Amino acid sequence: MDLFSWLYYKVRKYWKAIRLYLVIAGPGLVVMVADNDAGGITTYAATGAKYGFNLIWFLLILIPVAYYVQEMTVRLGAVTKRGHAEAIFDGFGAFWGWFSLIDLMIVDWLTLVTEFIGMTSALSIFGVAPWITVAGVVTLMGIIVINGRYWTWEKIALLFCTLNLIYIPAAFMVHPSVSDIFKQGLIPNFPGGFNGELFFILMANIGTTIAPWMLFFQQSAVVDKGMLEKDIPWGKFDTLVGSVFTVVVAVFIVILTGAVLKGVAIDDAAQAASILMGTNHYVGTFMAIGLFDAGLLGAICISLASSWAFGEIFGWAHSLNQNIKEAPWFYITYFFTLITAGLVVLIPGAPLVLITLFVQVVAVTLLPAALVFLILLLNDKKHMGEYCNSLTENLIGGFIVIAIVILSTLYGVSVMFPQLFH
Amino acid sequence: MASSINRLVRKIREINHRYSKPHIEMTPMVRLSLMALRIYLLLIVGLIVYKFVVTLSTGAIQ
Secondary structure (H helix, E strand, O other), X not given: OOHHHHHHHHHHHHHHHHHHHHHHOOHHHHHHHHHOOHHHHHHHHHHHHHHOOOOHHHHHHHHHHHHHHHHHHHHHHHXXXXXXXXXXXXXXXXXXXXXXHHHHHHHHHHHHHHHHHHHHHHHHOOOOOHHHHHHHHHHHHHHHHHOOOHHHHHHHHHHHHHHHHHHHHHHHHOOOOHHHHHHHHOOOOOOOOOOHHHHHHHXXXXXXXXXXXXXXXXXXXXXXXXXXXXXXXXXXXXXXXXHHHHHHHHHHHHHHHHHHOOOOOOOOHHHHHHHHHHHOHHHHHHHHHHHHHHHHHHHHHHHHHHHHHHHHHHOXXXXXXXXXXXXXXXXXXXHHHHHHHHHHHHOOOOOHHHHHHHHHHHHHHHHHHHHHHHHHHHOOHHHHHHHOOOHHHHHHHHHHHHHHHHHHHHHHHHXXXXXXXX | OXXXXXXXXXXXXXXXXXXXXXXXXXXXHHHHHHHHHHHHHHHHHHHHHHHHHHHHHHOOOO
16 A cells, blocks of 8 residues: 555545544533533633632643543433433432422523623623623524524534634733743642632632533433434543533633733633723633623523423423424423523622522532432443443542532532631 | 413322332442432531521621
8 A cells, every 4th residue: 555545544534533523522512611601711710810820730630520420421321311310210219300300490590690690791891781682692592492403503502612712812812921831830739828718719610610400411412412322432532522622721711811810809700801801902802702602602501401301301392303393391491491590680689699609509409419320320230231330430430429529518618608718 | 370280280290100219229339329418418408598597687698
């Protein structure tokens, strides 16, 4: 075989693999990028502003954490063909099922409110009135889902995912010191010593990496996409690509705010965008666009997570491959959640700060339960067969789950009783 | 309205009946995990309720 033939063969082989990946890609990538939602962007912006580049190493550790938890939902969904809510009902009975479903509904709705807070505050920087943002977002999200095809929805969501990369050019535009990033960011260190404030930031970063809705969303998306056992390796690869993507974006946000806003107290990402606008108009604009996109992606996924879960349990048609006539309750739940959450933001004097904090608190009642159920279901040989967790997977997954449960609980408690950690 | 509520109640009863028994094998590990989860949730919900009552009584809600 000459060199030309060999090259041709290799290119064709890799192109085929890429095309196959593009067919399977979706749930893992979308859920991971959507994890960088409005709350996540605020956490990363605050991390950079407070500690500069010093905690980049910690964000990199979160790649395997996110991957190992989410890949379990791929296997569970592809093997059982059931969403996470239905799997909990079936596996653990009605009590735990209702607990998870109602808790999911509350957490999702509150998180959705925070996404609208992020989106309205991002666009208010450009002078867009909140009611226009809310109306525009609801209309846009209606158009995205109403076409009656999962494939179209997923590709549009992936398009919004690419917009999340806007933080990368923004970080380059502020000309951060590369040697400082490597020296300060890649060697594990605790800037200022391991104190309560640092612990709070670390916990907040973990809290934004794994959210309860992500487990429900990805498993339901795997089922709605029609993934089978043979697709599991690609589904896992998709999840890995998503984990790397989301952390890379988070790192660039930290670099951006660490380079320009170090020492500035940041309460939310919109405030960071406003300040950045004063130093570099384009960077501030990129930050605001990124925040809006993050809120939108979060809203797209979270509202679907609830609708899928209700559809699974109540036996309603619940697929994006069905139109409004075929799955009316699925779409009613979707729009009801979306519109009511959007309206809350428009209520004058609504306790939005309290809602934002309350999300973290309520999440600690659902996340540990959902994670424990996930591990137990993945050990159910009767249903999972050869895709059951191996001993190594149990050790890694178990360690990660225990660590997340402890740290997210401490985070929730610290939100309720801030004096404990300061 | 009344018929809608009745339909919903019937549906919930049907769901409760369908999932009345857990289908996962109840090994000692599963039982222990569920027990630990119950205790954890009782504690965390207790804390949330306590915080809620304190916040309400001090009128700290914004």
